[in-house]
Amino acid sequence: MDSISIEDLTITFVSTNYPRKLVRHLREIKKYQICKSEKGIYYVYGDQIPIQILVASQLDPSENLWLRSLTNNLHERQMARKLIDEYQKHEKNVLYQSMMDVIVRANTQQFNREDKRMCEALRELMEEEFEAERGKARREGLKEGRSEAVKTVVSNLLEMNMPIEEIIKVTGESEEIVYKMIEELRG
Known part of the structure; x- marks a missing residue:
């Protein structure tokens, strides 16, 4: 409190x-x-x-690329390419990882429909990230590592004021698990 x-x-x-x-x-x-x-x-x-x-x-795309991209309606191919370029410069940063994960998950259908190569590039990028997380999780203990990675994503999404229903969709975790993580983060 x-x-x-x-x-x-x-x-x-x-x-x-x-x-x-x-x-x-x-x-x-x-x-x-x-x-x-x-x-x-x-x-x-x-x-x-x-x-x-x-x-x-x-928002000015050159100054607010990440804020402009926090949507489930990302259609501009150039913006998506800029996101990938920017992400690659900061791929070790947890906030960039969380943001990119949210954007990709929210726009999967748009990328599939509009540009198969773009979707594949995003999937490869995110797959590298997931593989890195999996490797880290194996070293730390599979269950604990995954839980901590998801908790980091939940924390970042809460900081961005994302509704809890959307956090549940993005993480793919059950409502019960997400609420438990939120309790742990706030408590």
Whole structure:
């Protein structure tokens, strides 16, 4: 309890398009002020907890590649190629691993339909990652290593404010296991 101070929290809404109804509600009903910080980033003032709204379609792709890609509707082949290039530069970083895993899992159908070579490249990339995790898990004890890897992914997804239902889908774990991991992470 109170392990994270309320001053250290931020509520982030991520939307593909500008959320007119939400903004109207925040302005008219809640009487909050909404200020555009930069393309695709809006700050909401008036609540005790800082709030921001990210509009993925408005974000500058050259500066916000990873944020723009957190969608289940990734169609731009160039963006996917940039993601792979950036990922390869940082493939040892757990946050990049988690982000790439989420993006690939969320966009499997799009990649299968649109560009078989892209899908294969992503699968190979992720397979390398999974193989590395499997190897690590074997060294540490298969069950413990897998559990820790999944717990790291769950932790990173929680930090990105992903809904628990989506975390369950992404990890492929049961609802019970995911909730248990969340309890461990928060407790």
